[in-house]
Amino acid sequence: xxxxxxxxxxxxxxxxxxxxxxxxxxxxxxxxxxxxxxxxxxxxxxxxxxxxxxxxxxxxxxxxxxxxxxxxxxxxxxxxxxxxxxxxxxxxxxxxxxxxxxxxxxxxxxxxxxxxxxxxxxxxxxxxxxxxxxxxxxxxxxxxxxxxxxxxxxxxxxxxxxxxxxxxxxxxxxxxxxxxxxxxxxxxxxxxxxxxxxxxxx
Numbered sequence: 001x002x003x004x005x006x007x008x009x010x011x012x013x014x015x016x017x018x019x020x021x022x023x024x025x026x027x028x029x030x031x032x033x034x035x036x037x038x039x040x041x042x043x044x045x046x047x048x049x050x051x052x053x054x055x056x057x058x059x060x061x062x063x064x065x066x067x068x069x070x071x072x073x074x075x076x077x078x079x080x081x082x083x084x085x086x087x088x089x090x091x092x093x094x095x096x097x098x099x100x101x102x103x104x105x106x107x108x109x110x111x112x113x114x115x116x117x118x119x120x121x122x123x124x125x126x127x128x129x130x131x132x133x134x135x136x137x138x139x140x141x142x143x144x145x146x147x148x149x150x151x152x153x154x155x156x157x158x159x160x161x162x163x164x165x166x167x168x169x170x171x172x173x174x175x176x177x178x179x180x181x182x183x184x185x186x187x188x189x190x191x192x193x194x195x196x197x198x199x200x201x202x
Contacts, residue, residue: 076166076167077101077134077167078099078101078106078132078137078139078163078167078170079099079100079101080098080099080167080186080189081096081097081098081099081186081187081188081189081191081194082096082097082098082099082169082170082184082185082186082187083095083096083097083184083185083187083191083193084170084182084183084184084185085115085182085183086112086159086174086179086180086181086182086183087174087179087180087181087182088157088174088176088178088179088180089178089179090118090121091117091118091121092115092117092118093112093113093114093115093118093121094112094113094114094115094121095110095111095112095113095182095184096111096113096187096191096193096194096195097109097110097111097184097195098189098194098195098196098197099139099197100197100198101132104131104132104133104134105129105131105132106129106130106131106132106139106141107127107128107129107144107197107198108127108128108129108130108141108197109125109127109147109194109195109196109197109198110125110126110127110128110156110195111123111124111125111193111194111195112124112125112126113193122150122151123148123150124146124147124148124149124150124154125146125147125148125195126143126144126145126146126147126149126156127143127144127145127146127147127197127198128141128142128143128144128156128158128159129141129142129144130142130158130160136162137162137163137164137165137167138160138161138162139160139161139162139163139172140158140160141158141159141160142156142158143155143156143157143158144156147195155176157174157175157176157179158174158175158176159172159173159174159175159182160172160173160175161173161182167186168185168186169183169184169185169186170182170183170184170185171183171184
């Protein structure tokens with residue numbers, strides 16, 4: 001609406017006194033214009049209008065715009081609950097882990113259990129602690145204590161690995177003799193099998 005008013009004012013300004021209330025051209029109604037005079041008048045009128053419009057637009061106050069502020073993306077990190085499998089001497093084993101990271105220090109609650117491919121496994125719970133590198137998204141964790149140990153022959157195997165860029169998956173290696181990979185996917189923090197991160201030694 002403001003732009004239309006500016007254009008109308010510019011148009012009125014360029015016409016000035018040359019536009020009587022009831023006529024378009026400043027000449028007697030009975031006068032026949034010479035050839036080319038109407039076109040020349042229109043061109044002059046257009047030139048005046050363009051100059052007046054440019055002056056009006058450049059002198060018009062700027063229109064304030066409320067530009068939306070960019071909302072910073074929330075920082076992501078490894079803290080959360082992940083579920084998947086790993087392989088050690090007992091075979092393929094299910095696992096639900098909770099990672100708790102703060103300023104590069106990592107604590108892990110590690111619950112393991114049977115899977116369909118290996119249904120005779122017991123359930124157990126252990127805790128690990130280690131370090132987290134936020135640049136490489138790399139962790140290294142060592143055993144810190146038991147919550148529920150299935151038997152004396154069970155040990156806490158250390159592991160290491162990396163998170164993907166969105167912290168929705170983790171891939172790594174269990175670094176104990178007879179063990180190999182560990183693969184996890186992020187799940188809801190309130191999963192019923194999710195352990196707590198502590199207690200942690202050291």
